[in-house]
Structure formats: C-alpha cells, structure tokens
Amino acid sequence: MLTSLPFCPAQAKREAFLLARGRHYSNEAEAMKRAQELMKNEEEDAEGSPGSMEVDAVEQAQSTSGSKVPPVPPLPSNINGVGK
Numbered sequence: 001m002l003t004s005l006p007f008c009p010a011q012a013k014r015e016a017f018l019l020a021r022g023r024h025y026s027n028e029a030e031a032m033k034r035a036q037e038l039m040k041n042e043e044e045d046a047e048g049s050p051g052s053m054e055v056d057a058v059e060q061a062q063s064t065s066g067s068k069v070p071p072v073p074p075l076p077s078n079i080n081g082v083g084k
Helices: 009-047 050-065
Strands: none
C-alpha cells in the first residue's frame, strides 16, 4: 500500500518559483535575440538608405560649388536682459 507524502507548502512555493524563473529567463533570451536581429537589420538598412544618399549629395554639391556655411554671429552681451 502506497502512502502519499504530506503536502509541503515550501516545496510547492519553490517549484512555482523555479517555473516562473525559467519563463522569465526564456523571455529575456528571446528579447536579446530579437534586439540583435533588429540592430543587424538597421545596420544593413543604413548602408543603402536614401537618407544617407541625400546627405552625401548635399555635401558633394557644397564642395563642388565652393560655397561654405557662413560662421555663426556672436551672441549679444546681454542675454534675456541680464548683462555681463
């Protein structure tokens, strides 16, 4: 005749903790994999993106035309009504 072991709340709590911990770290691992994939995709997109081509075209146009961006004028001596 088999007798059942007495119920131990500490053991049940420990088993629930282990299950929850396993799910947590499983989710974390999946999130890290997704983050790495997204970063890889962004790097690939940035290499041939139209936005980077537009900036290159503007820089090339400025260098060939010889025009330069004018310097920033100096700030006034009293900013917001407060003098130096």
